[in-house]
Amino acid sequence: MNHEDQLELATQNIQAATDDRVASICKRLPKGESATHCVDCGLSIAQARRDALPGVQHCISCQEIEDQHGTHR
Numbered sequence: 001m002n003h004e005d006q007l008e009l010a011t012q013n014i015q016a017a018t019d020d021r022v023a024s025i026c027k028r029l030p031k032g033e034s035a036t037h038c039v040d041c042g043l044s045i046a047q048a049r050r051d052a053l054p055g056v057q058h059c060i061s062c063q064e065i066e067d068q069h070g071t072h073r
């Protein structure tokens with residue numbers, strides 16, 4: 001493998017990692033319609049919660065678990 005190929009490969013890896021990060025950040029940003037049911041456990045999400053958090057995708061229980069795990073970085 002020559003030098004240019006290695007450079008190309010490294011660039012692709014960086015690109016892929018960046019795309020992953022952007023995708024996971026985007027997933028966490030509330031936007032659009034709120035889910036009627038939790039995407040994790042399938043429980044229905046209270047209308048009040050959906051109104052308070054536009055684009056909410058998780059029920060209170062799953063949101064708490066996620067917050068405790070500190071995945072919102």
Ligand SMILES: [Zn+2]
Pocket residue numbers: 038039040041042043058059060061062063
């Ligand atoms: Zn849930």
